[in-house]
Amino acid sequence: MVPMTTEGPSLASAPAPSRARRVATWLHARPRTQLRLLLAAPLLWLVLVYIGSLAILLLNAFWTSDSFTGKVNPFDWSLDAFVQIFSNDVYRTIAVRTLGMAVLVTVTAALLAFPIAYYMARVASPRMRRLLVVAVLMPLWASYLVKIFAWRTILQGNGVLAWVLAPFGISGPGTDELMNSWLVFTYLWLPYMILPIYAGLERVPSSLLEASADLGARARTTFRRVVLPLVFPALVAGSIFTFSLTLGDYIVPDLVSDAKFIGNVIYDNSALGQFPVAAAYSMLPILIVVGYLLVARRLGAFESL
Amino acid sequence: MRSIRTTALFVSVGMVTAACGTSLPSGMLDKLGEGEGELNLVIWAGYAEDGSAYPEFDWVTPFEEETGCIVNSTPMADSAAGMQLLRSGEYDGGSFSGNATDRLMAAGDVAPVNVDLLPNYANVFAGLKNQAHNSLDGVPYGVPHGRGPNLLIWNTEEVDEQTTWDGIWENAGDYEGKLSIFDSQDFIADAALHLMATREDLGITSPYQLTQEQFDAAIELLAAQFEHGPQFWSGATFTEQITAFAAGDVTIGTTWQFQVNSLAAEGAPVKAIKPAEGTTGWSDTWMIASDAANPNCMYLWMNHMMSAEANGQATVYFGEAPTSQQACDYAETIAPGHCEQTHATDEPYWEDIWYWSTARKDCGDEDANTTCVDYDGWVEAWTTLRGG
Numbered sequence: 001m002v003p004m005t006t007e008g009p010s011l012a013s014a015p016a017p018s019r020a021r022r023v024a025t026w027l028h029a030r031p032r033t034q035l036r037l038l039l040a041a042p043l044l045w046l047v048l049v050y051i052g053s054l055a056i057l058l059l060n061a062f063w064t065s066d067s068f069t070g071k072v073n074p075f076d077w078s079l080d081a082f083v084q085i086f087s088n089d090v091y092r093t094i095a096v097r098t099l100g101m102a103v104l105v106t107v108t109a110a111l112l113a114f115p116i117a118y119y120m121a122r123v124a125s126p127r128m129r130r131l132l133v134v135a136v137l138m139p140l141w142a143s144y145l146v147k148i149f150a151w152r153t154i155l156q157g158n159g160v161l162a163w164v165l166a167p168f169g170i171s172g173p174g175t176d177e178l179m180n181s182w183l184v185f186t187y188l189w190l191p192y193m194i195l196p197i198y199a200g201l202e203r204v205p206s207s208l209l210e211a212s213a214d215l216g217a218r219a220r221t222t223f224r225r226v227v228l229p230l231v232f233p234a235l236v237a238g239s240i241f242t243f244s245l246t247l248g249d250y251i252v253p254d255l256v257s258d259a260k261f262i263g264n265v266i267y268d269n270s271a272l273g274q275f276p277v278a279a280a281y282s283m284l285p286i287l288i289v290v291g292y293l294l295v296a297r298r299l300g301a302f303e304s305l
Numbered sequence: 306m307r308s309i310r311t312t313a314l315f316v317s318v319g320m321v322t323a324a325c326g327t328s329l330p331s332g333m334l335d336k337l338g339e340g341e342g343e344l345n346l347v348i349w350a351g352y353a354e355d356g357s358a359y360p361e362f363d364w365v366t367p368f369e370e371e372t373g374c375i376v377n378s379t380p381m382a383d384s385a386a387g388m389q390l391l392r393s394g395e396y397d398g399g400s401f402s403g404n405a406t407d408r409l410m411a412a413g414d415v416a417p418v419n420v421d422l423l424p425n426y427a428n429v430f431a432g433l434k435n436q437a438h439n440s441l442d443g444v445p446y447g448v449p450h451g452r453g454p455n456l457l458i459w460n461t462e463e464v465d466e467q468t469t470w471d472g473i474w475e476n477a478g479d480y481e482g483k484l485s486i487f488d489s490q491d492f493i494a495d496a497a498l499h500l501m502a503t504r505e506d507l508g509i510t511s512p513y514q515l516t517q518e519q520f521d522a523a524i525e526l527l528a529a530q531f532e533h534g535p536q537f538w539s540g541a542t543f544t545e546q547i548t549a550f551a552a553g554d555v556t557i558g559t560t561w562q563f564q565v566n567s568l569a570a571e572g573a574p575v576k577a578i579k580p581a582e583g584t585t586g587w588s589d590t591w592m593i594a595s596d597a598a599n600p601n602c603m604y605l606w607m608n609h610m611m612s613a614e615a616n617g618q619a620t621v622y623f624g625e626a627p628t629s630q631q632a633c634d635y636a637e638t639i640a641p642g643h644c645e646q647t648h649a650t651d652e653p654y655w656e657d658i659w660y661w662s663t664a665r666k667d668c669g670d671e672d673a674n675t676t677c678v679d680y681d682g683w684v685e686a687w688t689t690l691r692g693g
Contacts, residue, residue, distance in 0.1 A: 067665075067666060067681040068665055070389075090688060093693060265692060272490075274684050
């Protein structure tokens with residue numbers, strides 16, 4: 001290898017080392033500085049752009065706004081927005097409704113996803129398994145909005161569902177029912193529940209199931225005492241998606257029902273310039289999801305992702 | 306000697322320039338330049354048609370061809386939502402009703418308009434100029450687009466002839482799940498307007514400035530109506546109202562002439578009236594954002610929207626009253642009888658139409674003894690009604 005150094009007397013006529021070269025040499029001796037510089041840009045992005053904008057958004061909750069012009073008065077500190085949220089029952093009703101829906105969707109998705117994931121992981125042939133994985137992933141290729149509008153055409157007064165139910169003397173649900181959201185949310189988030197459970201089930205060694213059977217356990221006991229405890233963290237991992245996605249969504253309730261969820265109230269208020277109230281109410285889903293994630297971590301969900 | 310004279314000349318020129326400068330309110334355009342090639346508008350749906358809905362209604366394409374300003378428009382759901390869109394800084398201006406114009410002018414989001422740069426302004430009916438909703442201290446802040454009432458609409462096959470608003474209030478129970486209601490806190494005013502006629506003891510003098518007691522009575526009336534499962538439409542979803550009336554999913558409600566015209570064109574059995582109590586309504590104004598990126602295009606657009614062709618077409622399309630005799634004459638050529646039907650020059654017709662206006666804590670008057678529920682209170686009450 002040709003020596004690249006310029007210190008040799010034979011290269012006296014060569015130009016001085018370039019600036020980049022000198023910086024590189026300096027950095028070479030300082031691995032910690034290298035790391036800091038490498039991380040500076042993404043960290044700056046995360047702290048300034050992501051957390052910074054979130055912080056400014058949440059700061060709005062402690063400011064006032066002019067009730068006539070609707071302009072926020074920055075640094076005019078006040079707890080009025082929180083007083084409004086705590087003194088008016090409607091905000092509690094909506095929070096309970098949203099939370100209830102998130103739990104309902106999570107439980108439904110888990111009940112539907114488990115048999116499908118079990119079949120994929122332990123029963124299906126490798127060829128069938130590949131087909132099923134593609135089938136589960138397929139809906140994720142279509143736009144979320146397209147899928148919701150597809151459900152609207154199914155549910156609406158003169159839609160497909162009404163047509164199917166008509167011979168039985170039952171009318172369609174229309175697009176005003178709260179429970180439509182349950183149906184559509186479960187449909188939308190089901191793949192996010194199937195995939196972690198499938199991955200969790202695949203990791204359960206067959207030898208454990210055989211050992212359980214050898215020790216005289218029936219299928220139900222093996223499921224309850226061997227499979228479920230081993231797959232539980234994966235179930236919790238899946239529930240993070242179904243729960244938090246439902247908690248934050250405002251488009252599904254808007255398009256297939258006339259019920260208001262937390263997200264709708266935040267959206268409506270910010271669209272109308274009521275930023276302090278919107279920001280104060282935003283803290284609720286943030287706190288719920290942070291709490292949920294802390295519990296999920298304790299249950300080992302993050303090792304299963 | 307010569308240098309002194311030159312200095313004096315410069316000083317006097319400077320004084321004249323300064324004088325000219327102060328004669329124009331700050332932020333007002335003093336000279337019209339070339340179009341910037343682009344124009345971004347917040348609009349009420351149907352206010353910037355390019356022929357894609359109906360080929361015969363197209364006042365955007367001629368404007369684009371003439372000025373080179375390519376028009377992008379975003380419809381607003383209601384006035385407050387449109388105001389927030391304008392404040393995003395992405396828009397050069399828009400068409401706003403009185404309950405947005407008052408707030409935009411007060412907050413400085415819109416700039417005063419130099420009407421000398423708009424030749425078509427001279428044609429506009431004098432009665433529409435320099436009103437409270439489109440000017441501040443005698444300075445125009447926009448140009449009129451058109452005006453109209455919010456109407457009572459019903460399905461003539463399902464609902465008997467109506468003369469008052471009772472159908473959506475006291476008799477709402479007759480139309481369980483079939484009511485079609487404007488989804489905005491601004492609809493509280495419609496309840497208050499009905500109370501002006503039916504509950505004189507409340508002493509409501511304006512449906513927009515309500516004391517706590519008057520406001521509570523209006524909310525009570527709305528809560529009773531909400532028991533009967535109304536369906537909602539807004540400026541962003543008004544096509545759903547057309548579909549719902551055409552399909553018979555709703556049979557009575559509030560509407561704009563625009564939906565009535567669309568339904569009539571489809572042959573749907575509907576009728577719409579201005580009920581006996583009077584009604585709420587709007588008188589819309591094109592305004593320019595104070596931080597408009599394309600001010601020349603916006604001025605060209607404002608002038609265009611006062612032209613006989615554009616104003617005639619736009620007001621026929623939406624079913625509202627044109628703003629000039631020239632526009633009326635043009636409208637007659639595409640929709641005979643339009644100006645008479647929309648009462649463009651029939652001032653007594655407008656006397657019981659309460660143009661949209663914003664609720665204020667001081668009731669918008671000088672009297673310090675009365676306080677009213679402010680707009681924040683209206684929004685919160687609507688959230689409570691809709692979310693419960």
